[in-house]
Amino acid sequence: MVDKRLQVVGPDGIPRPPDKEQELNKIFNGVFSGTAGAEVLRYLRSITIEAVSGPNVTSTELFHREGMRYLVGIIEQRISRGKNG
Numbered sequence: 001m002v003d004k005r006l007q008v009v010g011p012d013g014i015p016r017p018p019d020k021e022q023e024l025n026k027i028f029n030g031v032f033s034g035t036a037g038a039e040v041l042r043y044l045r046s047i048t049i050e051a052v053s054g055p056n057v058t059s060t061e062l063f064h065r066e067g068m069r070y071l072v073g074i075i076e077q078r079i080s081r082g083k084n085g
Contacts, residue, residue: 010078011073024078028079033079044075048065049072
């Protein structure tokens with residue numbers, strides 16, 4: 001049977017019940033709120049969002065890098081939503 005409760009679309013584009021979205025956001029915020037989590041997030045940003053590709057990069061490499069950036073963006077959105085309720 002399909003769950004007909006209200007669904008919201010999270011930063012990953014997947015519809016979930018609002019309570020599950022809030023739970024995920026709180027978990028992400030908890031995992032990345034400490035010193036170690038902040039350092040991991042800084043590292044992930046440095047190899048994805050802040051990395052610059054040169055003119056010789058292939059389209060396949062760009063697709064790969066954009067996927068990594070997208071994932072870090074989802075993590076950052078969930079952290080922010082977890083902080084702000």
